[in-house]
Amino acid sequence: MNVCMAPVPVVFDLDGTLIDSAPDIHAAVNATLRAAGYAPLSFDMIKGFIGQGVAHTWTQIAHARAIPSDRIEDLLAGFMTRYHSATALTRIYPGVLEALGALADAGHPLGICTNKPMGPTRAVLDHFGIAGLFAVVIAADSLPERKPDPAPLRKAMADLGADPRKPQGIYVGDSEVDAQTAMALDVPFLLYTRGYRKAAVEALPHHAAFDDFAALPALIEQLRD
Numbered sequence: 001m002n003v004c005m006a007p008v009p010v011v012f013d014l015d016g017t018l019i020d021s022a023p024d025i026h027a028a029v030n031a032t033l034r035a036a037g038y039a040p041l042s043f044d045m046i047k048g049f050i051g052q053g054v055a056h057t058w059t060q061i062a063h064a065r066a067i068p069s070d071r072i073e074d075l076l077a078g079f080m081t082r083y084h085s086a087t088a089l090t091r092i093y094p095g096v097l098e099a100l101g102a103l104a105d106a107g108h109p110l111g112i113c114t115n116k117p118m119g120p121t122r123a124v125l126d127h128f129g130i131a132g133l134f135a136v137v138i139a140a141d142s143l144p145e146r147k148p149d150p151a152p153l154r155k156a157m158a159d160l161g162a163d164p165r166k167p168q169g170i171y172v173g174d175s176e177v178d179a180q181t182a183m184a185l186d187v188p189f190l191l192y193t194r195g196y197r198k199a200a201v202e203a204l205p206h207h208a209a210f211d212d213f214a215a216l217p218a219l220i221e222q223l224r225d
């Protein structure tokens with residue numbers, strides 16, 4: 001790792017990028033459905049509903065289980081109670097800790113920009129002992145706008161010291177929503193391919209794709225050249 005390269009803000013998506021949280025989300029969804037008398041949903045189906053925030057996830061669930069719209073609010077509240085501290089089934093992807101450590105050691109300011117609500121975001125960052133690595137955390141409820149609107153990523157970059165008139169930073173994510181968000185802000189996007197993306201890698205605009213976090217520090221160094 002070239003420790004002389006200029007620092008650049010590096011912002012990460014969370015679900016499907018740094019952490020594999022779908023098993024906890026799946027368990028919390030199904031516990032909520034069962035408690036309300038609905039049949040559970042498959043893991044793959046729930047995984048496909050992650051990426052645009054919990055309201056969107058529950059709109060999809062309601063559609064799949066023909067849940068009347070006037071029941072969704074209650075179900076969502078029950079889900080949030082379970083989701084708030086759901087970390088038992090969540091894993092950090094291999095190599096994430098080492099990559100974050102290398103980037104932090106090189107002086108890059110690090111942030112999070114996620115469509116996950118702040119409660120479970122903080123809980124999972126604390127659970128894995130990585131909250132202190134991130135100078136900025138922008139979650140789904142931090143601003144009125146959510147990804148793919150570029151406002152949350154713009155704020156994360158600006159809070160990490162990027163010039164808001166000309167964002168200079170890198171976004172690392174796993175999904176269609178992340179690719180659109182980075183494109184809307186005109187910042188380089190690095191795509192982690194083991195997350196919850198639905199489309200083919202080639203279908204998503206990205207500067208580089210990687211399936212192993214050991215490759216990330218070098219990819220970021222190349223983008224600085």
Ligand SMILES: O=C(O)COP(=O)(O)O
Nearest residue numbers: 014015051052053114115
């Ligand atoms: O929880 C979601 O729906 C998405 O979360 P992410 O933005 O961290 O992928």
Ligand SMILES: [Mg+2]
Nearest residue numbers: 013015016174
């Ligand atoms: Mg994601």
